[in-house]
Amino acid sequence: MGSLYRASKLARSRLRQLSLLSSEPSKLRPLPAPEHPDLPCRRGSCSVAGPAVDLGGYPPERIRNFSIIAHVDHGKSTLADRLLELTGTIKKGHGQPQYLDKLQVERERGITVKAQTATMFYRRIINSSDIHNEEQSDYLLNLIDTPGHVDFSYEVSRSLAACQGALLVVDAAQGVQAQTVANFYLAFESNLTIIPVINKIDQPTADPDRVKAQLKSLFDIDAEDALLTSAKTGQGLEHVLPAVIERIPSPPGKCDLPLRMLLLDSYYDEYKGVICHVAVVDGTLRKGDKIASAATNQAYEALDVGIMHPELTPTGILFTGQVGYVVSGIRSTKEARVGDTLYHARSIVEPLPGFKPAKHMVFSGLYPADGSDFEALNHAIERLTCNDASVSITKESSTALGMGFRCGFLGLLHMDVFHQRLEQEYGARIISTIPTVPYIFEYSDGSKVQVQNPATLASNPGKRVTACWEPSVIATIIIPSEYVGPVITLCSERRGEQLEYSFIDSQRAFMKYRLPLREIVVDFYNELKSITSGYASFDYEDADYQTSDLVKLDILLNGQPVDAMATIVHQLKAQRIGRELVDRLKKFIDRQMFEITIQAAIGSKVIARETISAMRKNVLAKCYGGDVTRKKKLLEKQKEGKKRMKRVGSVDIPQEAFHELLKVS
Numbered sequence: 001m002g003s004l005y006r007a008s009k010l011a012r013s014r015l016r017q018l019s020l021l022s023s024e025p026s027k028l029r030p031l032p033a034p035e036h037p038d039l040p041c042r043r044g045s046c047s048v049a050g051p052a053v054d055l056g057g058y059p060p061e062r063i064r065n066f067s068i069i070a071h072v073d074h075g076k077s078t079l080a081d082r083l084l085e086l087t088g089t090i091k092k093g094h095g096q097p098q099y100l101d102k103l104q105v106e107r108e109r110g111i112t113v114k115a116q117t118a119t120m121f122y123r124r125i126i127n128s129s130d131i132h133n134e135e136q137s138d139y140l141l142n143l144i145d146t147p148g149h150v151d152f153s154y155e156v157s158r159s160l161a162a163c164q165g166a167l168l169v170v171d172a173a174q175g176v177q178a179q180t181v182a183n184f185y186l187a188f189e190s191n192l193t194i195i196p197v198i199n200k201i202d203q204p205t206a207d208p209d210r211v212k213a214q215l216k217s218l219f220d221i222d223a224e225d226a227l228l229t230s231a232k233t234g235q236g237l238e239h240v241l242p243a244v245i246e247r248i249p250s251p252p253g254k255c256d257l258p259l260r261m262l263l264l265d266s267y268y269d270e271y272k273g274v275i276c277h278v279a280v281v282d283g284t285l286r287k288g289d290k291i292a293s294a295a296t297n298q299a300y301e302a303l304d305v306g307i308m309h310p311e312l313t314p315t316g317i318l319f320t321g322q323v324g325y326v327v328s329g330i331r332s333t334k335e336a337r338v339g340d341t342l343y344h345a346r347s348i349v350e351p352l353p354g355f356k357p358a359k360h361m362v363f364s365g366l367y368p369a370d371g372s373d374f375e376a377l378n379h380a381i382e383r384l385t386c387n388d389a390s391v392s393i394t395k396e397s398s399t400a401l402g403m404g405f406r407c408g409f410l411g412l413l414h415m416d417v418f419h420q421r422l423e424q425e426y427g428a429r430i431i432s433t434i435p436t437v438p439y440i441f442e443y444s445d446g447s448k449v450q451v452q453n454p455a456t457l458a459s460n461p462g463k464r465v466t467a468c469w470e471p472s473v474i475a476t477i478i479i480p481s482e483y484v485g486p487v488i489t490l491c492s493e494r495r496g497e498q499l500e501y502s503f504i505d506s507q508r509a510f511m512k513y514r515l516p517l518r519e520i521v522v523d524f525y526n527e528l529k530s531i532t533s534g535y536a537s538f539d540y541e542d543a544d545y546q547t548s549d550l551v552k553l554d555i556l557l558n559g560q561p562v563d564a565m566a567t568i569v570h571q572l573k574a575q576r577i578g579r580e581l582v583d584r585l586k587k588f589i590d591r592q593m594f595e596i597t598i599q600a601a602i603g604s605k606v607i608a609r610e611t612i613s614a615m616r617k618n619v620l621a622k623c624y625g626g627d628v629t630r631k632k633k634l635l636e637k638q639k640e641g642k643k644r645m646k647r648v649g650s651v652d653i654p655q656e657a658f659h660e661l662l663k664v665s
C-alpha cells in the first residue's frame with residue numbers, strides 16, 4: 001500500500017485545494033438545445049446536419065472538458081445518458097439506453113469499448129433567490145464517456161488527454177474496485193481534477209458511508225467531496241454539473257496563439273472519408289482552413305468542422321478549448337494518426353506531446369476463412385484499424401491457412417471485440433490462431449528476438465535456444481475477505497508472486513501479485529470470478545520480462561506439424577496443455593476416409609496422442625436407388641462443408657477446431 005499511500009498524500013493536497021473552490025450557491029438550467037431528430041443516425045453512417053450552433057460565446061473560461069471514469073458496470077454510460085438528458089442534448093426517454101455506446105458490439109455485450117464525446121450546453125444562474133438580480137452564464141461542456149474494462153484503459157488515457165477533470169464513479173454497493181484504483185491513478189497522473197461520484201445509491205445494499213471511508217483510505221479523498229447519485233432514479237444528479245463547473249478548471253489554451261489540435265480519435269465514414277475527433281489546444285479552426293499533420297507533413301483542407309452534439313453537428317468553426325470533429329478529405333487510415341498534432345499549414349508550431357504508443361499484450365494470427373477473401377479482409381482491417389488504432393497489424397503467411405495477418409491486441413477481450421467488429425461491421429469471416437504473448441528468446445549465437453508467432457521459433461534450425469524471457473504483469477485484486485484463501489491458491493497455480501496484501505476496510509482485501517502475462521490472458525478472470533462468486537475485481541499493468549523455462553508445443557496431424565496450431569508454453573504446463581489441445585481437436589475433426597493421428601509434441605518427443613478411426617461409408621453410400629436430385633443435394637452439401645474446411649496434408653480441419661483451441665489455457 002506504500003505507493004498508494006504516497007500518491008494519496010499528493011491527492012489530499014490537490015483535493016483540499018478543490019474543496020476551497022466550491023461551492024457558492026448557484027443554479028443550473030439547460031440551454032434550449034438545437035433541435036434534432038428523435039432518432040439520430042448511427043455513427044459511421046451519416047451525420048445529422050442540424051441547425052448550426054454558434055460557438056462564439058464560449059471562450060475557454062466558459063468551457064469544461066471532463067471524462068467519466070469507473071470500474072466496469074458502475075454506471076458511467078447511464079450517468080452520461082442522464083447528463084445528456086438534463087442538458088437537453090438528447091430527449092428524455094429516447095428509448096435508447098446507454099446512448100453513447102453506439103457500436104453493435106457495445107450494445108450486445110453491455111460494455112463500453114470506444115470512448116465517446118458529446119458536447120452539451122448549459123446555463124448557470126447565480127443569485128436565483130432574487131429573480132431581478134439573476135446573472136446568467138452559459139457553459140459548453142464536453143463529456144467523454146470511457147470504457148471500464150482493463151483492456152481498454154489505453155482508450156481511457158487518450159480521453160483524459162483532452163480533459164481537465166474526471167468524474168470518478170463508484171458503485172455504492174460494490175465500493176472501490178480494481179479499475180477504480182487504476183482509473184484514479186490514470187486521472188491523477190494526468191493532473192486532472194477528480195470529482196468522486198458514489199452512484200447507485202438507490203440499491204437496497206448501497207452503503208455510501210463505507211465507500212466514502214474507502215475513498216478516504218485509498219485516495220485520501222474527503223467524504224464531503226463525494227457526490228451521491230442514482231443515475232437510475234435521477235437522485236442527486238442536480239449536483240453533478242454544478243460541481244463540474246465549480247471544481248474543474250477551464251482548458252488552459254491561448255486563443256491568440258497559432259492553431260494546435262490534438263487528434264484524439266478517428267473513424268471511417270463511407271461518405272465523408274476519415275472523420276477526426278480533435279481537441280483544439282490553441283488558436284481557432286475554421287471550415288476551409290488549410291491544415292497540416294505534424295506526423296506525416298501532409299496538408300489538407302478542413303471541409304467540414306463541427307461538434308458532437310451528440311451526433312455530428314456542423315459549426316463551421318472550433319475555438320480554443322473546444323472538442324469537435326474535422327473532415328479533411330483524409331482517405332487513408334494511415335494518415336490519421338491518433339495523438340498527432342494538426343496545425344495551420346505554413347505556421348510553425350511545437351507539436352503536442354501526443355500519446356504513449358499502445359503496448360500489445362497478446363498476439364494472434366488472423367486469416368480469411370476462405371483463402372480467396374484475403375483482399376477483402378485486408379480492406380476491412382484497414383478500415384477498422386482507423387477506428388481502433390491500438391491494434392498492430394503485419395502480414396504473415398501460414399502453410400495451413402495461407403495469407404493472413406499477425407495482430408497485436410491490448411488483451412483478450414480487445415481481441416474478441418476486434419474479431420466481432422470485423423464480422424459485424426465488415427462482414428468478414430475469419431479464423432484466428434491461439435493467442436500468444438510476446439516472448440523473448442536468446443540463441444546460441446547471442447542474438448535475441450521477440451517471438452510473436454510461435455511458428456517462427458522453428459525457423460532457426462542452426463541455432464539453439466540458450467535463454468528465454470516472458471512478459472509479466474502487476475495485478476491488483478480486490479476481494480471480500482472470505483475469498484482470500486482460494487485466490488492465493490489460484491495465483492500460485494498461475495505462477496504468481498505475492499507483492500502486497502492488505503485490507504481496504506473490514507470486509508475487503510487488496511492484493512498485488514506479479515504474474516506471467518501468459519497465465520492471465522486466457523481464462524484467469526473467469527476463474528477468479530467463479531471462485532469468488534463473482535465478487536473479485538481485477539486489473540493489471542504491464543511489468544518487466546522475467547526469465548522462464550519455455551518450450552514450443554507443436555500439433556501434428558498424421559505426422560505433419562500444423563504451423564497455425566503451434567504454441568509456446570511453460571515447461572511445467574506443457575503436458576497438460578498438450579493433452580487438452582489433442583482432446584479438443586479430436587472432438588472437432590470429423591472422421592475421414594482414413595485414420596487420423598493427432599499428436600502434441602515438444603521437438604521430436606510426443607507428449608499426447610489421439611486417433612480418429614477411418615470412416616466406413618462415404619456420404620454418397622446413403623444414396624440408394626439412383627435418386628439423382630438427392631444425390632446432387634448431398635454433393636452440394638458436402639461441397640459447402642468442404643469450403644469451411646482447411647486442408648493440412650490430407651486432413652480437413654473445420655474452422656470451429658481453430659476457434660476451440662483459443663480456449664485452452
Ligand SMILES: Nc1nc2c(ncn2[C@@H]2O[C@H](COP(=O)(O)OP(=O)(O)OP(=O)(O)O)[C@@H](O)[C@H]2O)c(=O)[nH]1
Binds near residue numbers: 070230
Ligand atoms: N440500480 C441502479 N442501477 C444502475 C444505476 N446506474 C447504472 N445502473 C445499471 O448498471 C448497469 C451498468 O451500467 P452502465 O452505465 O452500462 O455501466 P458502465 O460503467 O458504463 O459499464 P462499462 O462501460 O461496461 O464499464 C446497467 O444495468 C445500468 O442500468 C443506478 O444508479 N442504480
